Amino acid sequence: MGLEERRRRERENRKNAILKAARRLFFEKGFKPVTVESIARKAELSKGSIYLYYNSKEEIYTQILLNDIDKFHNHIAALLQTPSSASEALVRLANIYVDFFLNERELFRILMTFMLHTTDMNLPDDLNTHIIKTTNKTIDIIEQVFKYGIERGEFPATINLRQSRNAIWGMLNGIISLHLFTGIETKRAEAIRSTIKAGLDTYIRGILTPNPGL
Amino acid sequence: MGLEERRRRERENRKNAILKAARRLFFEKGFKPVTVESIARKAELSKGSIYLYYNSKEEIYTQILLNDIDKFHNHIAALLQTPSSASEALVRLANIYVDFFLNERELFRILMTFMLHTTDMNLPDDLNTHIIKTTNKTIDIIEQVFKYGIERGEFPATINLRQSRNAIWGMLNGIISLHLFTGIETKRAEAIRSTIKAGLDTYIRGILTPNPGL
DNA sequence: TGACTAACGGTCATATACTGACCAAAGTTC
């Protein structure tokens, strides 16, 4: 059924045209100043049409992150194929994560907006679930690096994996939050990288130092 | 108004998709065996949609010729820029004309169908006019070649231009009719070319020979 | 040769998709 296939394709194309227009505008101006009307105009549609494809302005906003973060995960997947120490892998993973958000800062804002305002976003359940799963995927990859370190004898088997992975993820996001939108613009990237490097080094040293209380 | 522009583009694209599908099917099977339903399916539309863009099956058929013949005229336009004798130009024009139809035989059938069944084609007036103008354009080019010959002293000024151009056009079409669809397939092109060459040579000799009756 | 059937060009009632005026809520101004 070519006819049905064409209609499906047109719907898909329409959705993508909306996302593309929205992405451009959000990245240029941020969430608030961009109106649904302006997205509609850039996508060459009416405002009513936007709501045929997306439930809300927030849904469009978060869908942008979901579209982009697949590339990040594909990139990360290659990381674990490259032979190296677990410590090196962890640093490299952190750098790729940071690069992803440095490349487009608005993506980080989208992630944080979601993390901080989940219940206010008015997202359909499946989109909520999808974002959570996607975020967890990143966290799981961090956990795999720790497991890899234990397997190679690099890290002690006594590490609390869940705790460590959450701590690393939190630290990455916390450091990025501190420096991505504030400070001297030309020094932000370096500030993030060096702080993360120092933080990871210290955390890893902590892992390797026997706990005298045990 | 991007929205209106997009809608206009979509209509244009839809029309072109129909023409493209129709062209493919007509060239493969000819006019009769191709149904409007089959064109619709190939264009990934419903049959009712076809009639939103074209008034009839015949209109689609003739529109195909109109789309293609522009290329022919552009090609021919270059001809008159190349310095040569009028006789040579005439032969070259005839060859380009023949090539055009040899390249896609169905185009000739479309032209002849129009010429022979104009009143039965149920075409809107503007399309009728357009085809007539387009056909006349070809005839006018032939006339210009004769004028060129007179200007250079190659042909006598006593030539009846209208008569000659119509005779040449008729001869070309008549010869093509004779050989395009009948005879041994591998010999058809050559049969047409050589017959046209001979016919043109004879006609030109006739032009150059003083009429003793005058 | 007339009755019947199948096929298909073209039509149009219905379905689907889209639009932008409108409403309610929130923020701003006086």
Add this chain to the structure above:
DNA sequence: GAACTTTGGTCAGTATATGACCGTTAGTCA
């Protein structure tokens, strides 16, 4: 605190598309 403006989201009206249906034509059969 009232009036005003802006904007996310809604929905009645409009635009576009679909495919069942009808009328006509051509072919078949008795």
